[in-house]
Amino acid sequence: MDQYSCNNCGKKHDITPTIWKCECGGVLDLVRDIPRINVSSWNHYPNSIWRYFESMAFADNSKTWETITMGEGQTPLIVLDSHEPNVFVKVDYMMPTLSFKDRGAAVLMTKAKELGVSKVIADSSGNAGTAIAAYAARCNIKCDIYLSEETSPKKIAQVKAHGAMIKQIQGTREDIAAAAQKAVEEEKAFYASHVYNPFFYEGTKTYAYEIYEQLKEVPDSLIIPVGNGTLLLGAYLGFKELIENKLIEKMPKIIAIQASNCAPLVKAFEKEEEKADPVSNKGTLAEGIAIAAPARSKQILEAVRKTNGLFIDIKEEEILSARAKLAAKGFYVELTSAVNYAGYLKYEKAAEEKIIIPLCGAGIKSK
Ligand SMILES: *Cc1c(COP(=O)(O)O)cnc(C)c1O
Ligand SMILES: [Zn+2]
Numbered sequence: 001m002d003q004y005s006c007n008n009c010g011k012k013h014d015i016t017p018t019i020w021k022c023e024c025g026g027v028l029d030l031v032r033d034i035p036r037i038n039v040s041s042w043n044h045y046p047n048s049i050w051r052y053f054e055s056m057a058f059a060d061n062s063k064t065w066e067t068i069t070m071g072e073g074q075t076p077l078i079v080l081d082s083h084e085p086n087v088f089v090k091v092d093y094m095m096p097t098l099s100f101k102d103r104g105a106a107v108l109m110t111k112a113k114e115l116g117v118s119k120v121i122a123d124s125s126g127n128a129g130t131a132i133a134a135y136a137a138r139c140n141i142k143c144d145i146y147l148s149e150e151t152s153p154k155k156i157a158q159v160k161a162h163g164a165m166i167k168q169i170q171g172t173r174e175d176i177a178a179a180a181q182k183a184v185e186e187e188k189a190f191y192a193s194h195v196y197n198p199f200f201y202e203g204t205k206t207y208a209y210e211i212y213e214q215l216k217e218v219p220d221s222l223i224i225p226v227g228n229g230t231l232l233l234g235a236y237l238g239f240k241e242l243i244e245n246k247l248i249e250k251m252p253k254i255i256a257i258q259a260s261n262c263a264p265l266v267k268a269f270e271k272e273e274e275k276a277d278p279v280s281n282k283g284t285l286a287e288g289i290a291i292a293a294p295a296r297s298k299q300i301l302e303a304v305r306k307t308n309g310l311f312i313d314i315k316e317e318e319i320l321s322a323r324a325k326l327a328a329k330g331f332y333v334e335l336t337s338a339v340n341y342a343g344y345l346k347y348e349k350a351a352e353e354k355i356i357i358p359l360c361g362a363g364i365k366s367k
Helices: 039-044 049-055 101-114 127-139 153-161 173-187 198-204 206-215 230-244 264-270 297-306 316-328 335-346
Strands: 003-006 028-031 077-079 087-090 119-123 142-148 165-169 221-225 253-259 310-314 355-358
Touching (some): 049 206, 077 206, 101 230, 119 127, 119 173, 127 142, 142 173, 153 165, 206 355, 230 253, 230 297, 310 316, 310 335
Parallel strands (some): 087 355
Antiparallel strands (some): 077 087
16 A cells, blocks of 8 residues: 655655654655556546556546546647757646646645545645645635735635635745644644645656657756746656656756745755755745745755756846747746746757756736
């Protein structure tokens, strides 16, 4: 049976509705046998992330997802500019709630439903909250979302529209997470955290599976925005499983992007540290990656290093110009997503290098 294990002390834990971290404070990971990937089974499933259902940590006969899915996944992979045929964008803003968070939220809420929970709590800088609220509504599960008073009004309106209760907290992103975690403990609720809950990564790993299917090979590099690292760690996990199944031979290089004004991981990477020390967020237009103390920093740094990857940080003025340049090519992304393109523009790529840039949040959602 699948279990959780603590990334810090190694202790094993059963998967229950209330567990979300180890007593020692460490984050949890799923421990399970290497999933066997049976490519010929994919066509037995709807055209969505659920093509890869058999590689996810669910019982073989589980059908819960069928009533919860909104068709998330299988987002387009498009050549950005015909002059550069090796540079692709993966248009993850074409998701039910307009960001990549639906990959994780659909899987996480499916698990919550299977565990029989009646209420979930989550904290978010915006998009994770909208995704969890939408899928909680699909599941008929009550939902409280903790967010900042400064979150984009459109994201707040979307959370509200799905019937979730909004808890607006004054303070830093870390204060908001702490308020949610306190409520989780007090109410013995399920913490539907995209950061802490390992099932979220069972969802974001489909990003790698889709790229493998769409490109029919492994890209040389992946540009990935990083706040808490949920897309980065999911993509890494997905490519790792593809390698373990001998479907591919190499891991793409991860080029991780942060905003200069809130870049704890860039700093730790440069100083060759194992974990990131918290920084103070100096304020950035990229609200979705403004995470001063990422809980999984050790895993993120490890993943980037193992792929021979690197970090790039982006200045505020580069964010606005990158968004304008993308819009001029037809793609209107939210400011947080514009950092990805800004990172690509700064990256010194090799000739013919195959690169994928995620467009993972819709422009219509942010300032
Ligand atoms: C959540 C989010 C990110 C950052 O993801 P992390 O999991 O925090 O690393 C980047 N872009 C968009 C559009 C997001 O919604
Ligand atoms: Zn522990």
